[in-house]
Amino acid sequence: MDRSQRGAALITVLMIVAIVVVIAVNMTGRLQLQLQRQQNLQQQQQAFWYAMGAEHFARVLLSRSLSGQETVNLEQDWAQSGASFVVTDGNIAGEITDLQACFNLNALQQPGQRGTSGRIEQTAAQRSFIRLLELAATDLSMPAEYLMARVHDWLDEDSLLSTAGSAEEDDYAALQFPYYTANSLMVSVSELRQMLDITPADLQMLLPYVCVLPENTQYQLNINTLTEDTAILLAALVPQLTEADAIDMIAERPENGFNSIDELLALPQLAGIEMADDVKALLTVKSSYFQLLATTSYLESGFVLTSIFRVDDENTVRVLARRFGGQG
Structure with missing residues (x-):
C-alpha cells in the first residue's frame, strides 16, 4: 500500500x-x-x-x-x-x-318571581349581588344590573335575553372568535373571564368576594365566618346597613360566633331596620x-x-x- x-x-x-x-x-x-x-x-x-x-x-x-x-x-x-x-x-x-363566606355566583341562575304588578322581581340574591357591585366595584366597566343579567343568562338553560344589557348566545357567536354561553351552572370563578365585556380590572374587584359552589344554586351567608374584609357581603345583603356598620358588627361578634341569627338581629346596628324574610333566609350560622x-x-x-x-x-x-x- x-x-x-x-x-x-x-x-x-x-x-x-x-x-x-x-x-x-x-x-x-x-x-x-x-x-x-x-x-x-x-x-x-x-x-x-x-x-x-x-x-x-x-x-x-x-x-x-x-x-x-x-x-x-x-x-x-x-x-x-x-x-x-x-x-x-x-x-x-x-x-x-x-x-359560605362569599357570594355563590350560581345563585344568580334562579329567576325572579312575577310580582303583583306583573313585572319580574329580582331575587334577594340578585339584589344582594347588584349592591355588592355598587359597594365593592365602583369602577365597574358596565352598570351593575348589566353584569348581574349577563351572569344570569350565562347560567340559565335558555337562549333568551333576560333583560336589557344582558348577553346571550347570539352576542357571543357574533364575536371575532365566537363561542356559546354555558347555559349551565358554573364550575369555576374563572368563567367570568368569558362573559361579554368583563375586563381584567372588573375581575380583580370581584374575586375577593365571589365563589362557585358546584351544582348548587343556593346563597347562604355564614355570619360567623365573615371577616372585616368581607363584611361588605353583609352590607350588600341588608340594603339599609352601611359597610362601616357591617364591619363593626363583625368586630363585635363573640369569640365563638353567634349562636343564632336572632343574636345578630339584636345588635344595635340593626336597630330600626326591618329585614325582609327572603333576606333573613339567606343568613346562617352553619356551613x-x-x-x-x-x-x-x-x-x-x-x-x-x-x-x-x-x-x-x-x-x-x-x-x-x-x-x-x-x-x-
Whole structure:
C-alpha cells in the first residue's frame, strides 16, 4: 500500500471515529435528557401525592372540628391559617376557607318571581349581588344590573335575553372568535373571564368576594365566618346597613360566633331596620361547603391543589371537585 493509499485509509478511519463520537455524544445527551425528564416526573408525582395527603388530612380535620357543633365559626380548628408541615425532602402547606363566606355566583341562575304588578322581581340574591357591585366595584366597566343579567343568562338553560344589557348566545357567536354561553351552572370563578365585556380590572374587584359552589344554586351567608374584609357581603345583603356598620358588627361578634341569627338581629346596628324574610333566609350560622388550597414541594418540584368539600348532615366530608395548578 503506497503512501497515498495509507493517507486515504487514515482519513477514512478518522471520519468514522468522528461520526461514532458524534453519535455517542448525541446518545449521551438524549439519555441525560430522558433521565432528567424521568426524575422530574417522579418528583412531580411525589409532590402530587403530598397534596393528596393534605386533602385527606383536611377532610379528617373538618370532620373532627365540626362533629357535634351547632355552629361553624373561625375559632374552630379547621379555620387556623398558616398550617405548614415539613416532610421528607419537601413541605406541605394548606389553608381551608368557608365557601359560605362569599357570594355563590350560581345563585344568580334562579329567576325572579312575577310580582303583583306583573313585572319580574329580582331575587334577594340578585339584589344582594347588584349592591355588592355598587359597594365593592365602583369602577365597574358596565352598570351593575348589566353584569348581574349577563351572569344570569350565562347560567340559565335558555337562549333568551333576560333583560336589557344582558348577553346571550347570539352576542357571543357574533364575536371575532365566537363561542356559546354555558347555559349551565358554573364550575369555576374563572368563567367570568368569558362573559361579554368583563375586563381584567372588573375581575380583580370581584374575586375577593365571589365563589362557585358546584351544582348548587343556593346563597347562604355564614355570619360567623365573615371577616372585616368581607363584611361588605353583609352590607350588600341588608340594603339599609352601611359597610362601616357591617364591619363593626363583625368586630363585635363573640369569640365563638353567634349562636343564632336572632343574636345578630339584636345588635344595635340593626336597630330600626326591618329585614325582609327572603333576606333573613339567606343568613346562617352553619356551613356545608369548604375549600382547601394545598401547596406542596418535593425537591425541585412544586404542586398546587384546590379541593372543594361538602359536609353532610352525618358529618361525612365528600370531595366535590379538584383543580390542579392553583386558583382561577
